[in-house]
Amino acid sequence: MTSRRKRSETDTLEQYRVSLTNVEQQQEIAAAMTGFGYDTAAIAEGKLLYENMRKAYDLNKQEDNETLESKINLDAITETVAEDYSLDRKKAKVIFRNDPLVLHKLALSGAAPKAYIKWVECMKTFYNGLAAEPELITKLSKLKFSAEDAESRLANIQELEYARSQYLKEAGESQEATKAKDTAFAEVDKWMSDFYAVAKIAMEDKPQLLESLGLLVRN
Template sequence: MMFYSKKSIGNFLLKSKTLIYGVDEDDFIKQRILPYNFDQLRITECVVIYNEAEKAESVKLQEFGEQLEARVIFEQIMEEAETEYKKNKDFLKLVVRDNPEKQEKLFLKGIPRSQKISDVLISRREVYEWVLSDDEVVQGMSRFGITREALEGARQKVIDAETAKRKYDQERGEAQDATLLRNDAFKKLSDVVDELETVLLYALEDRPQLMEKLGIPVLSPGYKRKEKTTPQPEEPDQSTDDTEVPQQ
């Protein structure tokens, strides 16, 4: 998986802005590139492409921030729910140890369909719903200081974790979409920068100071110009809901 670094993004956008806006604000340069079919309309298109790329990066950063916030909230609630569940299940085993039928129900309901977080949470919730529907089990839990209210609170914690998981999944999806849109915008910007730089190398061949002004390095005779480097496309977060939760 490849990622843009903050430094490479900043350098890429700064270089692109210096080049494109520098051309747009200099009438002499505009005249020089006109024979290469770079008229004002085409220059304006470059400006629009730059602005869209800058905005796409800003949106991507915002979406990733919201994803991170949702993840922190979910993980905190999930940890609390799991800690409570482990304790309650240990005491449940004591309560039903002499009742094979209830042992079987606890065993069956306590096994999630898979170790996906969503299935694990469904299993946890079903265990609490079964316990709360059985007054005898609830009374047995009270012998260990675990009241019906405490069990209802533990069930609500699981429900809260499910809600937080859905929110996190939503934010993660939006961050993935924003990453793809940003990558597309950067590709378009990189293409127009390539075109404009190539034209300027010939249009301003006798004006090296103007090329330097636009951020195009001017090399001494005999030196080979280094190949331009641009940030590599960043892959969006491809993680799924398959994260495993340890068996309790």
């Protein structure tokens, strides 16, 4: 039997579905397998494992889609916040270039940090600092920056933090779903491996029947 690692998961799902369906629906196969211990109860066990695998696969796909959606949302918000901050920072560095105290208070000294946490804290320091001192915004208004802009930027940062929290939550759930899916696949792989091994013995004199189970038969 071909290892599942060499086939896609969808191919594996389909082969197992066909095998577990036809072993019951084709009387000749059912009779042959019953004689080797795979009666209705045994097949029901395999079908239950298959259904658990199918549910785990579907849940994993759903979680992956939700993770991708949250990542796209996070990226869009991050881009907006980054663009606003970059422009606002340039404006402030021009207006306050001769005031080292203000540059320090607004975290404008040096380059903006690239690490996420430090970057967000730097932005909060900047916009909160401006919001706390209206006279600074008055000076910045020369370059088209207002108190409303500061409030809007802070709201966007909150949205960014929420979006990142949601993304990390979805990513964690996706990882758990992947583990559950892999476990379910491994359980069915083992069961089906034994099933196919017995099927080859049970239908040794009629190997063409194995094709109904999704197994290729060499002429």
